[in-house]
Amino acid sequence: MDRNAKLPETEGGTILFNTDPIIIKHHYEVDYLHSYAQDSPFFVGLTKGKLMGSHCTGCGRRYATPRGHCMECGEPTEWVEIPGEGRVHTFTTCHFGGEAFLKETPFTLVMVEFDGVDTLFLSRLIGAKPEEVKIGMPIRARFLRNCKFKPTDVYFVPM
Amino acid sequence: MRPVYMVSGGITKFAKALPQTDFRRMVKDAFDYALADLPRLSRDRIDGSVCSYFSDHFTRQLMAGAMVQDYLGLNPKPSRRVEGGGATGGLCFQSAWESVASGRMEVCLAMGFETMGRVNTWKGNEFIALASDTNFDYPVGGFYTGYYAMMVNRHMHEFGTTVEQMAKVAIKNHLNAVYNPYAQRPGRLTVEDVRAALMVAEPLTILDCCQMSDGAAVAILASEEMAQKLGGTPVRVTGVGSGTDAMRMADRPHGEVILLPHENREEYADLKYPGVHSFRGGRVAAQNAYRMAGINDPGQELDFVELHDAYTSSEIQTCEDLGLCRYGEGGSFVDSGAPFMPNLDYGLSFSGSGKWRPLPVNPSGGLLACGHPVGATGLMQAVFAFWQLQGTIEKHLKDATLQLPDPRRGLIHSHAGTGTYITVSIMERV
Numbered sequence: 109m110d111r112n113a114k115l116p117e118t119e120g121g122t123i124l125f126n127t128d129p130i131i132i133k134h135h136y137e138v139d140y141l142h143s144y145a146q147d148s149p150f151f152v153g154l155t156k157g158k159l160m161g162s163h164c165t166g167c168g169r170r171y172a173t174p175r176g177h178c179m180e181c182g183e184p185t186e187w188v189e190i191p192g193e194g195r196v197h198t199f200t201t202c203h204f205g206g207e208a209f210l211k212e213t214p215f216t217l218v219m220v221e222f223d224g225v226d227t228l229f230l231s232r233l234i235g236a237k238p239e240e241v242k243i244g245m246p247i248r249a250r251f252l253r254n255c256k257f258k259p260t261d262v263y264f265v266p267m
Numbered sequence: 268m269r270p271v272y273m274v275s276g277g278i279t280k281f282a283k284a285l286p287q288t289d290f291r292r293m294v295k296d297a298f299d300y301a302l303a304d305l306p307r308l309s310r311d312r313i314d315g316s317v318c319s320y321f322s323d324h325f326t327r328q329l330m331a332g333a334m335v336q337d338y339l340g341l342n343p344k345p346s347r348r349v350e351g352g353g354a355t356g357g358l359c360f361q362s363a364w365e366s367v368a369s370g371r372m373e374v375c376l377a378m379g380f381e382t383m384g385r386v387n388t389w390k391g392n393e394f395i396a397l398a399s400d401t402n403f404d405y406p407v408g409g410f411y412t413g414y415y416a417m418m419v420n421r422h423m424h425e426f427g428t429t430v431e432q433m434a435k436v437a438i439k440n441h442l443n444a445v446y447n448p449y450a451q452r453p454g455r456l457t458v459e460d461v462r463a464a465l466m467v468a469e470p471l472t473i474l475d476c477c478q479m480s481d482g483a484a485v486a487i488l489a490s491e492e493m494a495q496k497l498g499g500t501p502v503r504v505t506g507v508g509s510g511t512d513a514m515r516m517a518d519r520p521h522g523e524v525i526l527l528p529h530e531n532r533e534e535y536a537d538l539k540y541p542g543v544h545s546f547r548g549g550r551v552a553a554q555n556a557y558r559m560a561g562i563n564d565p566g567q568e569l570d571f572v573e574l575h576d577a578y579t580s581s582e583i584q585t586c587e588d589l590g591l592c593r594y595g596e597g598g599s600f601v602d603s604g605a606p607f608m609p610n611l612d613y614g615l616s617f618s619g620s621g622k623w624r625p626l627p628v629n630p631s632g633g634l635l636a637c638g639h640p641v642g643a644t645g646l647m648q649a650v651f652a653f654w655q656l657q658g659t660i661e662k663h664l665k666d667a668t669l670q671l672p673d674p675r676r677g678l679i680h681s682h683a684g685t686g687t688y689i690t691v692s693i694m695e696r697v
Contacts, residue, residue, distance in 0.1 A: 126286070173403050200413050202413040206405075207393045
C-alpha cells in the first residue's frame, strides 16, 4: 500500500459562468450509427432524382412520406414514385430556428400536396420571396447532385 | 373505477431560468407548498408518485424522476416516469388518476418539472424539435414554431382566421397573467404590439409563442375516503380522455370530422378533417372526457378552460377541437369576447355576438404568459383549475382578480407535438 498515493494534476480547467450558484459549461456530443432501416429506399431514390412514396397493398392509400406499413389498415406498403410536381398545401418562412438551422434562416418550409397522393410532404421552397408564396401555388422538386442522404436532398422551386 | 379527487396542489414561480434550484429542489418547493396547504396530509399518507418531465436533454440526467422521489423522501414507495412531449404533465395527471381510480393507491402524487434554462433558447428549440420525426421532419426545418405557423396558415386559408384574432389571444392571456404572481411573462399588450414584435415564423411573432421556462408543479390525488379524511376542499376529477395522431403532420388524413354530441354531419359537409389545421387527437380526448363526465354541450356546461396555448394559433384551434365553438369559428369566438375574463379591461372592443356565453379560456394566463416548463405545464393547469374551483385564488395568488364568481366545472387540456398526444381532464366542485 502507498499511503502517499497522489493523483497527477492536469492543466485542463472548467469554463465557469457564475459562482453563486456555480454554473459551469458542460459539453455533450455523440455520433450515432443511425440506420434508415426500411425507409432506406427513399434516400436511395433521392440519389436518382426520384421521390419515392408508399402505396398500401391492402387499401390502396398513397403516402407522400414513406412508411413500411399502412397507418389506416396495417398492411405492408410497396414503393411507388411520387410525381415531382405538386402544389403548396401550406407554408411558412422561418426567421429563427433550432440552433442547427439558425445559420440557414430565413428559410421557407412548405407542405406539398400531389395529385393522386393521400398525404403531404414536408420540404423547403427556394426561389420565391415569402410574400410570393401562396397556398395552391404549383411547385416542382429539384434534387442535390451531391447527396447528403438527408430529406433536404430534395427541395422545391416555383413552376 | 372509483371516484378520484384532487386534494392539494402547489407550483413554483415559472421563470426563464431558476439557476439557484435544481429540478429536485423545484419539485420539493411545489410539494412542500401542497403539503402545507392541507395540514392533515402528511408525507407518509402518500402511497406513491408519478413523475413528469419531457426531455432528458434538458435535464442532462437519466432517471431524474428517481432523484426527485428520493429528494422528497418518498423512497421506497412506488414511482414511475411518464413522458409524452408537451402533454407530459397531462398524462402524468391522468396516470396518477388511474392509480387512485384502480384502487392501487389511496393517495398519489403527480409531480412535474422542466429545466429549460440550462441551455440557450435556440439549443432548446433544437431539443424540442427532436420531438418531431428525426428522419423526415427535423432535418428539414427542426423548429416547432415553423410547424405551427404552417398549421395556422392553413387554418387561415380554410376558415378566414386572422392575425388580429390571434393577437387578441395574446392580449387576453398576458393581461390575465398580470394578476398571477407565478407567471413568467405578464403584460399589457395591444394588437399592434403583438404584430410589431419580432417575427419568428410567419405569421407567428414572438408574442404569439410561449417561452422556455424553468419550473415545477404538483397535484395530489386521492380516493373519496381519503379525501374525506384529509379535509380541506377537494375537487372531483369527473372525466379523463386522451387522444393521439401521426407524429408527422404530413401523414394526417383529410377525412370526416369526428363529431361531438351537439354537432351534426351537415355543418361540416365540405371540411377535410383534420388535415393540418385541426387536432383530431384533441377532439377524441375531449369526446372521451365529456362522455365520462356526462357533458353534452361543452360551451354551455363548462365554466372555464385551461388549455395548452403554446401558440395563440393553437388556442384558437383547440377551442374548436374542444367544441367550445364550431370548427372554423375559433377566430370569431375570440372576437366575441366569450373567452375573456368578464371583469378585466383588455382595451379591446368585442363583436358583441351573443352566440357564445362567457367561458374564460386560460384565466391563469396560460402557457403564453405563465410559461411552459414542459413537464410541469399540465400540472400547473391542474393546480390553477383546482384553486379556481376551490374558490381559493385570492389565497394562493394574493389577488382575487382572477377568481371566477361561481365556477362549478373546469377543463384542463395538455398537448404534445403537432397534436400527437393530447389529454383532456374535467374537474368539478364537490
